[in-house]
Amino acid sequence: MAVSLDDKFESLESILAQHLPADVLQKVNLSLRGSGSIEVELPANAKETAKQLNFDLQGYQIKVALTEQTRPSRLVRIGAIQNMIQKPTTATVKEQRDAIHQRIDQMLAVAHECQVNVVGLQEAWTMPFAFCTREKYPWVEFAESAYDGPSTKFLAERAKKYNMVIISPILERDEAHGDVLWNTAVIISNHGNVIGITRKNHIPRVGDFNESTYYMEGNTGHKVFETDFGRIAVNICYGRHHPQNWLMYGVNGAEIVFNPSATVGALSEPLWSIEARNAAIANSYFTVGINRVGTETFPNEFTSGDGKPAHTSFGHFYGSSYVASPDGSRTPGLSRIRDGLLVTECDLNLCRQMKDKWGFRMTQRLDLYAESFARAIQPSYQMDIVKDSSSTK
Numbered sequence: 001m002a003v004s005l006d007d008k009f010e011s012l013e014s015i016l017a018q019h020l021p022a023d024v025l026q027k028v029n030l031s032l033r034g035s036g037s038i039e040v041e042l043p044a045n046a047k048e049t050a051k052q053l054n055f056d057l058q059g060y061q062i063k064v065a066l067t068e069q070t071r072p073s074r075l076v077r078i079g080a081i082q083n084m085i086q087k088p089t090t091a092t093v094k095e096q097r098d099a100i101h102q103r104i105d106q107m108l109a110v111a112h113e114c115q116v117n118v119v120g121l122q123e124a125w126t127m128p129f130a131f132c133t134r135e136k137y138p139w140v141e142f143a144e145s146a147y148d149g150p151s152t153k154f155l156a157e158r159a160k161k162y163n164m165v166i167i168s169p170i171l172e173r174d175e176a177h178g179d180v181l182w183n184t185a186v187i188i189s190n191h192g193n194v195i196g197i198t199r200k201n202h203i204p205r206v207g208d209f210n211e212s213t214y215y216m217e218g219n220t221g222h223k224v225f226e227t228d229f230g231r232i233a234v235n236i237c238y239g240r241h242h243p244q245n246w247l248m249y250g251v252n253g254a255e256i257v258f259n260p261s262a263t264v265g266a267l268s269e270p271l272w273s274i275e276a277r278n279a280a281i282a283n284s285y286f287t288v289g290i291n292r293v294g295t296e297t298f299p300n301e302f303t304s305g306d307g308k309p310a311h312t313s314f315g316h317f318y319g320s321s322y323v324a325s326p327d328g329s330r331t332p333g334l335s336r337i338r339d340g341l342l343v344t345e346c347d348l349n350l351c352r353q354m355k356d357k358w359g360f361r362m363t364q365r366l367d368l369y370a371e372s373f374a375r376a377i378q379p380s381y382q383m384d385i386v387k388d389s390s391s392t393k
């Protein structure tokens, strides 16, 4: 029987739990995820609401930070929300966006009940991921101002009400600069202000991710936002394949880096659990991988440039959002097929503690690489390959 990552199974975790005896499962989980995260009890009311509204709600604590003598703990509850589109892609732009707002409204209320301090949404959360179509309209009509567009206004109100920092990745319309479009994350403070924006640095040119048709590589560098709940950065989707992108957020002092994404099983699922986790280890910060969920179908057929027949669906967005800790451990992932809210409590002091333990920052040799990169971009650069003088090849 042919198996595909477009198949709708719940999660790797649920398969393991279903098939392994409890004592074996414990060993497997320890080996897969490390000892850092333990399940925490979330409020009964929040669990009941999640059940009624049919979304996956999971809660964990990353428990490995030491109690320091000279610094108080900095406990922060991070929320990660993944969601499907709520209306067919043939509904009007307003109907589609309003329906997603309504769903997120429900999930934010539950996040508040679970005492979440900082919550991240998925890439381009207000719209279907229509960039596969290469059509401009109506999809570009989902673009909005990062500062006073309908989604920022909607979230700013909730951010203030719930005392929660919200990371809102949207398709941005930059009216002040010739109406250009960007793929942007808006950082909204718990006081309801837009602290700033950060734009996607690396634009995919792979599979049906035809995003370069719509927007250019970001021009905001590697900003880190100082919030009441830690220093936060956002590495948007495809940027997770570039270690130097992760590295620069670390150089600028990030403690939590969100990776809002929209990616499909057949392309990237085996990479998903590795990349954000590896970045957390290498850069001594927490990472929050958030992936879109569901299968989206578009009105008109499009081709993938691979000789295969035209189709109307992108493939399955596999959710599986998770949090990785600087000590290398990680939480289980959310569902592959349902909306979800993941709540993870961490002590941000663990970032410095891991720098002290492993010394990755201290041994990073930025000066060496600055010099190597500067040479590598010269037109005259020759690759530094040493050959065997006896070889005839």
Ligand SMILES: NC(=O)NCCC(=O)O
Residues within 6 Å of the ligand: 123, 204, 209, 236, 237, 238, 239, 261, 262, 263, 264, 267, 268
């Ligand atoms: N949205 C986006 O950048 N997707 C690219 C696919 C991937 O990086 O897995």
